[in-house]
């Protein structure tokens with residue numbers, strides 16, 4: 570058989586497979602519609618239906634990854650199913666998700682990675698605004714950055730948890746690649762200014778010292794903001810990611826300029842919905858202690874005694890009193906797991922204050 574005939578035959582097979590895939594996806598979508606009807610028909614009086622179930626979605630993705638035998642990677646098939654679920658959920662309810670904007674930020678990329686593309690994503694000007702939109706019920710969820718592997722905690726986010734009563738419903742991790750971008754009329758030999766968010770400038774510090782030691786670095790509110798500015802400036806460049814580059818039609822002067830190749834940022838999904846256990850969860854708490862010797866040691870002891878793994882501890886001053894600190898702790902497990910529950914009960918007896926910010930499925934993708 571000639572190559573042309575071979576290709577022709579293969580394409581006929583692909584067409585037939587696509588038709589079957591379409592049939593199956595449509596059948597799945599109809600099932601999701603039925604799920605919505607069942608949820609609506611079984612509400613107690615005054616009860617609001619809960620369409621989005623993060624614990625179920627995490628299970629579906631993990632199940633698919635476990636079943637997958639290739640040739641596509643587990644992550645690749647999970648991304649496809651992430652989008653299928655996103656479309657199915659949109660038949661039940663279109664989620665509104667606020668994120669730290671403007672459009673084109675890594676936080677928007679994180680929101681779409683977590684929820685898929687069938688949500689309505691709404692850019693906010695500041696982290697606190699994302700929190701306020703969720704508190705006001707103007708959106709279903711919010712997405713905010715919380716820590717970067719190179720630069721550490723995002724303090725605005727931690728402080729917002731002290732001010733607002735919201736729950737963490739999920740986490741997303743995103744590999745962060747920064748590029749040096751310019752507009753089409755830029756004189757690349759005359760760059761006198763590089764714009765970016767302070768965190769991104771810090772994540773590319775060594776690269777900038779080596780390649781643009783004498784160029785002014787200007788911190789702006791977001792990478793997308795930086796990208797927007799350089800579109801029309803002939804003597805400046807921006808550091809931003811692919812989404813912003815595409816959104817503003819910029820040219821790549823240098824790619825992947827972050828100092829650490831494993832540079833990644835963790836984002837949190839904030840909402841008002843408590844998430845049931847999946848068996849592979851994390852819990853975030855805020856706790857403050859009396860200011861006495863050994864207080865932090867005493868505080869952490871119950872975790873050690875119950876064999877609970879702490880993945881992060883961060884300290885922030887609170888505004889309620891001088892030298893009073895709040896500890897943000899992430900641990901492995903759900904707050905309903907007996908060992909976690911026991912440790913938290915012991916801690917709440919000792920601590921000045923303890924707040925469980927939420928238990929949520931570990932990031933699957």
Ligand SMILES: C=C(O[C@@H]1C=C(C(=O)O)C=C[C@H]1O)C(=O)O
Nearest residue numbers: 601604620621622625654657658
């Ligand atoms: C179908 C459901 O509703 C939503 C859609 C899901 C899906 O498409 O698989 C999974 C969980 C929910 O977010 C459900 O609750 O099972």
